[in-house]
Amino acid sequence: MEKFSYINPARLEQVPGLLKDDWQSKVIAGGTDLLGEMKDYIESPKRLINLKSIPGLDQISADDGGLTIGAMATLTDITEHSEIQKNYTALAEAAGVVASPQIRNVGTLGGNLCQRPRCWYYRDPDTDCLKKGGNMCYALSGLNKYNAIFGGGPNYIVHPSDTAPALVALGAEVTILGAGGQRTIPLENFFILPTVANPYRENILEPNEIITQIHLPKPIANTTSFYIKLRERSSFDFALVSIAGVFQTQGKKCQDLSLILGGVAPAPWRSNEAEQVLRGQVISDDLGERAGKAAVKNADPMSDNAYKVTLTQNLVKRAAVMAVS
């Protein structure tokens, strides 16, 4: 790891100024992702701004408008929170299947949303891939078992977060603090797909901006939510494919829903196609099957990851059937 200086700000308002705007400074929250990148020289910031020194950023509080979760709340805090377990089950379940218990004990919600991709070309210190300023995405012609089947190009990473699909499905908003003050936007608009002009980032944060909190709306009556994660090693792994489902139902009829896939695209991936099949309909095994097929109609797998198409199709069906059983 390269040398850096470590700064403990006392107040949140100091952070944008300390970060400057040259990508040479980074905030550190739990550090479980960032320190790994620094050890492998993927990132070598000159300064780390420690958010743990600022009191109050880890608060979880319910109010009339819903639930507000500070960006520094740990994944363990979220998993064990009774209000989240009851009314925002998809989030509690997603936070509970991130990495290992030791990592959930320090990993934060803000960090989980901002974690960098796991593509092995990106993570390899000696590979100068497109995301690190190189000329090409090696996954396209190389080993791409874990890469994207939706939304890829010019790079083909998948977004690694478990909490992101759950929060997007639950209609979360994110508050961002920058030099010009705070703004709050739908979390769905926070994540971005790679473009030729900007293949580097996975979200809209500017170098001097941070996430300060996540806000969840009050739950709607007769709504259930859940998160299912498929992984090679069920004890501790990133998602091959995951799904966050939020279903508003009456009996077996699906009045409204949100279906967000993880592990398949460079950002949390809303399956509009599957939602359209299910919305307003009585859910049966057959309809679930149709939703699954619709979900993968536009999938674009690469040489080693067509299995993700099958997983996605079956997972969408399973989510639909589960929601009404």
Place this chain on the structure above:
Amino acid sequence: MSRKVHVQTQINGENVEFLCEPRQSMLEVLRNELDLTGAKEGCNNGNCGACTIIVEGRPVNSCCMLGVEAEGKEIQTIEGVATPEGLHPLQQKFLEHAALQCGICTPGFIMNAKVLLETNPNPTEEEVRFWLAGNLCRCTGYDKIIRAVLDTTETTGVSTNG
């Protein structure tokens, strides 16, 4: 530029001061600065749990924590688990069940399991396996490890307060 930082912390009940560079992990500080070599470096990236220590009551990977982040914290390592009176019941049960082969993973398993039993004195096998998911044993000794932890629970009448 970085210079050494003075850190005050508490390790195994004793006040400890040390100097470290910001880039030194807590694991490096424990092993190289404080001669506490019980926590092991397996993967050095959060995958294996061999470096597990307890910070403020929660098990964490000390390789994924910076030494400077120990400031003001209460830390436990494997060196503080046994007392002059004898081994911690978990250590005793690991011995009785031969729940180790090479032993590199053992300090991490003990530290993580210690918090489990303090949080949930009577866990099911599923709960033990779920809790220990972040600790790898490359000698594939998982079954004996799970038996040793289960044998230390309240149902056996063994105190876990060690």
